[in-house]
Amino acid sequence: MNNITNTEQRSLRFRNSISGVEVDSIWHHLFAEKLWRSADFLQHEDNVISGYRDRTPWKPVLTSWVTLEPGMFWDQETFCTVDPVYRPVCGAGTMEDFLAVALRFFECFNGRRIAVQLSGGFDSSLIIGLLRHFGIPYFLVGLRSDRYEFRTERYVQEKLASAAESVELINERNCLPYRDINAVPPHQVPDLLSLNFSQDDAMARACRRLGADVLLGGGGGDNLLAEAVPESPDLCEWRPQIFTDPFPVDMVYKPHGIDFLSFFSDHGIVDAIYRLRCGQGFDSTKRWARNFFSDFVPSELSNYTYCADFWGRDIDGLKDAMPLIREIHSSAAESTGSEYFASERLEELLNQDLLQSDKLLYNRIDARVSSALWVNSLERLLLSNKMTQDQANSHPMI
Secondary structure (H helix, E strand, O other), rough: OOOOOOHHHOOEEEEOOOOEEEEEEEEHHHHHEEEEHHOOHHHHHHHHHHOOOOOOOOOOOOOOOEEOOOOOEEEOOOOOEEEEOOOOOOOOHHHHHHHHHHHHHHOOOOOOOOOOOOOOOOHHHHHHHHHHHHHHEEEEEEEEEHHHHHHHHHHHHHHHHOOOEEEEEEEEEHHOOOOOHHHOOOOOOOOOOHHHHHHHHHHHHHHHHOOOOOOEEEHHHHHHHHOOOOOHHHHHHOOOOOOOHHHHHHHHHHHHOEEEEHHHHHHHHHHHHHHHHHHOOOOOOOOHHHHOHHHHOOOHHOOOOOOOHHHHHHHHHHHOHHHHHHHHHHHHHHHHHHHHHHHHHHHHHHOOOOOOOHHHOOOOOOHHHHHHHHHHHHHHHHHHHHHHHHHHOOOOOO
């Protein structure tokens, strides 16, 4: 295959389960052996149900190749992948310590143009407040929802937007989950985050229009600011490598020339928050953080707590995309001949009560659709390259 230069996934590595060889890419093997036609799609479903908090239990979807996502490694003794926990560095936890670490993090981007995902929630608002505190210029990019349950986020977004240099808020209705999944670029293994391609692509394009080349997110803020924190770092269960999702990094933002990462994935930030919260119990509403960082966030986030429900948004995205989902699923059945993609299996899931907020049901739907669109993305690339080769053969001078 010659036309895959725009499908690099630099965050991933792959290990051959037979030879033990590790490589940066399996594109050649995918197409030489058409591996997607014999993939274990039920295993992808099991991995999705297992969750992303600890990817150690994950088993390979391609039996001959084990995927090593960022931070993971192969353990020769246990003969399996490991998603290791991070052991924070102890010390005195003070505001001065935290601010010094935060400033060092931002200084890594000196000379670059920073944007922040403006969600209207506490975590991204804290990042924005810190940038403003240090006098570092920034842009804001976010999804704006007209749904009633996001009324607080809208208010906070508008308040923070009024103080920013440049802002672009995207109508979330135009990039709901599952939207434009037939446009997802070819990728080497099925990935749940491919279902959010449309919203990531919209934010990447907004960053380009603003001239930003770094986008900071708040992934992992819930882990660091809400979970119980043991007194011993040896008991800590944080995995900062999962706070930044590799699929949008490689498949969406990098092709647009943008570095996307979570502020909270930085080990220095993890250490500083550990030192501040050492010994604290579970804090689901982040009351400690809202009080401690009150000078950096709007009063609506420091004086009050709230929780927004994303189920309605996700259901709307799923319902809007049902015709496309059926089409992609049918195409995957034809391409692979796999019983996994039998139409009745999809209909059994879609015909259930989608309003019951059943996480397992949605996990199964998400896994199935992400597998189907993966197959279709590879078949599209295969066809595209065949057409390119046929054109070259018929026009030798090209």
